[in-house]
Amino acid sequence: MIRSPLITVMSEAVLKAARSLKRDFGEVEALQVSVKGPGDFVSNADRKAETILRDALEKARPGYGFVMEESGIVEGTDRMHRWHIDPLDGTTNFLHGLPHFCISVGLEREGQMVAGVIYDPLKDEMFVAERGKGAYLNNRRIRVAARRELNVAVVGCGIPHLGRPAQATTLQEIASVSAQAAALRGHGAAALDIAYVACGRYDAYWERGLKSWDMAAGLAILREAGAFATDAGGGPDPIAAGSIACGNEMLHRALVDVLKTARTASSVA
Secondary structure, eight states, X not given: OOOOHHHXXXXXXXXXXXXXHHHHHHHHHHHTTSSSOSHHHHHHHHHHHHHHHHHHHHHHSTTEEEEETTTEEEOOSEEEXXXXXXXXXXXXXXXXXXXXXXEEEEEEETTEEEEEEEEETTTTEEEEEETTSOEEETTEEOOOOOOOOGGGXXXXXXXXXXXXXXXXXXXXXXXXXXXXXXXXXXXXXXXXXXXXHHTTSSSEEEEESOOHHHHHHHHHHHHHTTOXXXXXXXXXXXXXXXXXXXXXXXXXXXXXXXXHHHHHHHHHO
């Protein structure tokens, strides 16, 4: 595990927020049987976790800006640094009592993602990375998987829900990738799924319609784990494009090629 002051600040903030989410997750499971449902409760849980994160990070690094899922952009006096925060990635899973969600915090320095922490509170798995210091899952160094062919690869994807702009494109891509990969998986928490590529659980991953807080921490972790990451079209800036494709060098290239072919076939049709 990285023992730097920066990672200590980030991991301690995430652990504080995680305690709140774990308590609330137990309540959400009980709320499944209510007529009203747990929607409002989950929104409150989300905002509460974000407040805990912001307060802890602000205290430790005064002046840093914030880009947050719930509260939007908060400019800081330090214009070189911004935190990108998702206090509850996998909200729909959380809402339904599915135990696959995480907290994600990434640090941007002068336009580059230089550190990331992704924490799964229920499995007690913390993925961390800082530029030049490697990527870790708890106390174990992690690397991207070494498989080279799609036909033996497990590929993760974000399955678009009703009304998302990327739905039609992604469904066409899913059909194309599933015809060539060994298996396709969609677990519904982008940051955590990206971390799974970094530690080799997924061989590759792609998703569209993402925000900076979905990817910021993951991009830092992927880079330190030896992965390649672009937008879904192969471009250099996933955050600007709002999409990601990632994996080792060979599988990343193969995945992007399949995605491009799928989009071309879709536009011709």
